[in-house]
Amino acid sequence: MRVVVDLNRCQAYAQCCYAAPERFVLRGDEILVYDPAPPEAERAAIDRAVLACPVRAIRVEHEPRERAA
Amino acid sequence: MRDGTIVVAGASLAALRGAEALRAGGFAGRLVLVGDEPHLPYDRPPLSKHVLTGEIAPGATTLPGVGALRAEWRLGAPAAGLDRAGRALLLAGGERLPFDRLLIATGARARPWPEAGAAALAGVHTLRGRDDAAALAAGLAARPGRVLILGAGFIGCEVASSIRALGLPVTVVDPAPSPLTAALGQVIGGFVAGRMEAAGIDLRMGAEVAHLEGGDGRVRRARLAGGGTIAADLVVVALGAVRNTEWLAGSGLDADEGGLSCDGACRALDAAGRPDDAVFAAGDVARFPHPVYDNRPVALEHWGNAVAQAAHAARAMLEGPEAAGPYAEMPAFWSSQFGLNIKSLGLTEGADAVAIVQGDPRSARFLAVYGREGRTIAAVAVNAGRWLPAYAGAIREGAPFPPITGGADQPHPDPVPPGLPAQAA
């Protein structure tokens, strides 16, 4: 799974941290640290994080069909 | 345009988002992405932060969207030349890629240390790409006795923060009077300096490194221009970026190390300022007139600009420059360092005043607004991201400075000079 957060949009509402605490953590007041490559097994939790974000700053792509370089 | 061939020179964030926007906009033809690195598009912001602290693997940052994009990839194949008359992109390997439209998103690279011999010493790093970050992380894993960072811009400061978090001794040297002076000025830079020193950074502002010296092929020390040396086993050269435009030499386009000039519809301009209807640019490499700032040409090394400008270029390619209109996305960036989340809207360049309009630097939560000739031009939030959106309108409209008064928690409304570098005329 691939994850990227638009940190211009992020306002540290921390909803992703409650939805997928293994993959999203707030450090200090509002520095978001996240796993850009979470395991596919956590799909449901990551989807919850995407939907719960009040500014919809999280983008996910599931099961990447990697093209060879 | 719905069919034909579109080639994207570049395979980073702007290239990927531009290609996605082309597909989303209905482009059904052949789409080729050309990248000098062997990697699929990846995200750079973590490279100076959690990749260095070891929390994120360098290879984990491939961007979402890569899997679903219907495109051909030419990776590890740098663009080497542009035949505008023949509408073809020339690759380093000799391949010639004909196109109906070209999107140039070749980005920028780290400015190297000017002494080529010293720059090649083991232990001397720059940071731009994923491989740079992996090499730097490996160098840090050897627990160098002292890390020296040349340059206190955003990359230098973020790297200093990450390396300090590893518990390594860090010295930062920069001739400017404070960190982040060029972007934020000395008032906010001075605040950041305090945070850096509190974190244990040996901060040498107003100092300049003249030479890097090595022994046995490894960097050993830096010699300061004013005399004296700093011993260091690892050096990070963070002196800004150079736009990747050399390959455009001879194309007739207006390009230099400051960027490739383009118009509001992202069309590349030739030396006479005429747009090329087949060649577009987006992202770090593109130097465009910003309508919010009197159409001053700017080239922005911003994540958000790469995304928005690439989408704008895609629209102009498919529907024409008139339909796309002038690109006017509000400049925005973020940086995290030393426990601070710094978010910015607008451009501070040329500001003659700054006012801390909300919060208090003593609590490390505040918002500063920048003005020029009585107009609001930018805002910077430190650990106060939710306050920032209120200022976007004032910046866009150039509202009287300071723009919002009489609100809650506005204890320091008096503007002071921001301490930005003097403007070249």
Add this chain to the structure above:
Amino acid sequence: MSDATLFAQVRDPAHRADPYPLYARLRACPVARQDDGTFVASGHAAIRALLHDPRVSSEDLPPAEHPATGNPVKDWIVNPLKDRIADRHRPFIFRDPPDHGALRRQVMAQFTVARVRGMKRRTEALVAECLDRCAGASTFDLVDDLAYPLPVTVICELLGVPREDETRFHAWATQLATALEPESRKDEALRARNTETFDAIADYMRDLIREKRRAPADDMLSGLATAKDPEVGRMSDPDLIATAILLLIAGHETTVNLIANGMLALLRHPDEFARLRADPERAPRVIEEVLRYDPPVHFRTRLARAPIPVAGTVIPEGAPLVLLFAAGNRDPARFPHPDRFDPDREDNQHFGFGGALHYCIGAPLARIEAEAALTALAARLRAPRLAEDPPPYRDGSSLRGPKRLRLVQGPAARPSA
């Protein structure tokens, strides 16, 4: 009828069941002055701008007042002192920065991810208990049998308030929830009742907090009563009491609407009910759409600290403001087909939990509770129908939700004997 009375009509119980046509008329002017001088923001962009504007104050409640008693000590010393303390220690929902931030941070420090996530299993078990109790009945009231008792039990356990005391503070909570209604700014009698209720619940909390300090447990009140913030130290007792009361009431009066409004939307869209039943993983989408389509809190009031230019008008200093979240959630300029209940909607940036500095602290808990409730209902109920549509509504126009939601189970599930 003049458009300057539209918000008064919103307040009229006659429109409680479906205020959305009035919201659509209000949105014709995204920030509209009402004839009483109140400005109502109903457009999505305007609400968003005002939520982030530092000139928009949450300190919009006038200070509490006590009717004269004739006892000079009480009238001149005790009550004014009490007012001053009450005024300085309002709950943080009615506070501005910097005080708001400090209090909120202290609450967030206790509302930890681990503590909230720890309630998930317990919530699911509580839902099962509630539904087991109704299992034999052909009709039941979703509000009384699930949507109300569930959040109350959850917030009591999380805070560390004895559940058996619920009978005492149920009435208090209902009374104090009226502080969110605009009348509370003007209606002397209502304010007096609220002050009286506040005093009663404050006494209760004071005793409870003393007990928590004596024997701290693993709950939020114990944490709030004993923790020391690195910047501002320990929370003062008046702030602690105000905070505890706020959390208790917020837990009582909001999630009940989310669950009831959610079930109501699903019953009115049986295809969505069936899809949720077939795929419980749709629950988060369904809940976000309920938060947009029919949110638990329809509006919040504010005060303009300074003149505010917005949406082509200028809100004058001192003007009362209404941020009509439920109208912004249906703004066609922001949401395609806004009146359609569509859980598959993308980019659903609703105001279901407000936004900016005052974004609902309890949002993650509300999502857990709503998901547990709606998925269990979808799994258990066979062809449920509404016994009355529209259902009767509670009084509140801000905290708006059904008073009862009587469900009838379909005949297929319960063959008659």
